[in-house]
Amino acid sequence: MWFETNTESTRICAPTYSLVHGAPIDPASPAGPLTFAVPAAEVMLAAAGLRDGGSVALPDHGSLNDRFLTPHPPGYAALDGIRAVTSFEPVGLDGAATTTALSGYSGGAVASSWAVEEHPTYAPELNIRGATFGAPESDVEASLKSANTALLGGLIPITITSIGKDSPEFQAEISQHLTPSGSRIIATARNHCAAQNVLSNVWFDYRNHLNTSIVVDTSSLRLTQ
Structure with a gap:
């Protein structure tokens, strides 16, 4: 097995x-x-x-x-x-x-x-x-919206940093829209286990850590204002 x-x-x-x-x-x-x-x-x-x-x-x-x-x-x-x-x-x-x-x-x-x-x-x-x-991940956009402000909101920073590893373009784009606090949370998420990330970011609201309103286009990993 x-x-x-x-x-x-x-x-x-x-x-x-x-x-x-x-x-x-x-x-x-x-x-x-x-x-x-x-x-x-x-x-x-x-x-x-x-x-x-x-x-x-x-x-x-x-x-x-x-x-x-x-x-x-x-x-x-x-x-x-x-x-x-x-x-x-x-x-x-x-x-x-x-x-x-x-x-x-x-x-x-x-x-x-x-x-x-x-x-x-x-x-x-x-x-x-x-x-x-x-629980296979088939719709990242829907999952982000579902987890936002929820008990497991700490999964959002993990998701963002994970997508950033695979797409330098996404990482460069999201970095432009993160507030200083958002940048710190994403950087910390790269080095913590999932349990610690979830505990540290209970009811995480990604809207509080962006300097502009954006929409995630997961089909192309692009962000649009």
């Missing part, structure tokens, strides 16, 4: 780190003090796969740049990871013929869905038989 965990904002929140070294609260961590990583909570779901006799992999599908909401590359990373794990002899699997299923929630659903999308052309030799997604 290939389990795509919900991604975070920093390396310290990624599965390979948080599952081994992560702590729910770490006052000394630059990503905290609340460093509860979503991947750690998902261990229970991964354990269910092990209980049923399967092999479970939890990759850092966001790559070294900790991508989130990125189209295409997370799918490539997932498929390359499946290739690597199924061909790793000590695991004792059947190579590309290994029956594989994917699962993911939120950011993990983004990676899993792109893996399914790219599977026929990028890695057709893999025996992927099914996939499950939870």
Whole structure:
């Protein structure tokens, strides 16, 4: 089973780190003090796969740049990871013929869905038989509006900084419209785990951190006044 965990904002929140070294609260961590990583909570779901006799992999599908909401590359990373794990002899699997299923929630659903999308052309030799997604992000604009001023409003700074990683044009454009407080929040979001971002920005209202009224055109990642 290939389990795509919900991604975070920093390396310290990624599965390979948080599952081994992560702590729910770490006052000394630059990503905290609340460093509860979503991947750690998902261990229970991964354990269910092990209980049923399967092999479970939890990759850092966001790559070294900790991508989130990125189209295409997370799918490539997932498929390359499946290739690597199924061909790793000590695991004792059947190579590309290994029956594989994917699962993911939120950011993990983004990676899993792109893996399914790219599977026929990028890695057709893999025996992927099914996939499950939870809360896949399909409409960023609608999600931003829904989260704004809500309890989970802290997800908005994460989304903005994540899109900025993928689109220098978007980053340059949004930077022109951010107030000093908005710029500080976005910069901080890049270095904090999701839980800390949400806690620090409860009921976040992006309109209070813009110097002009804008509309987000997510089809082209452009901003219009």
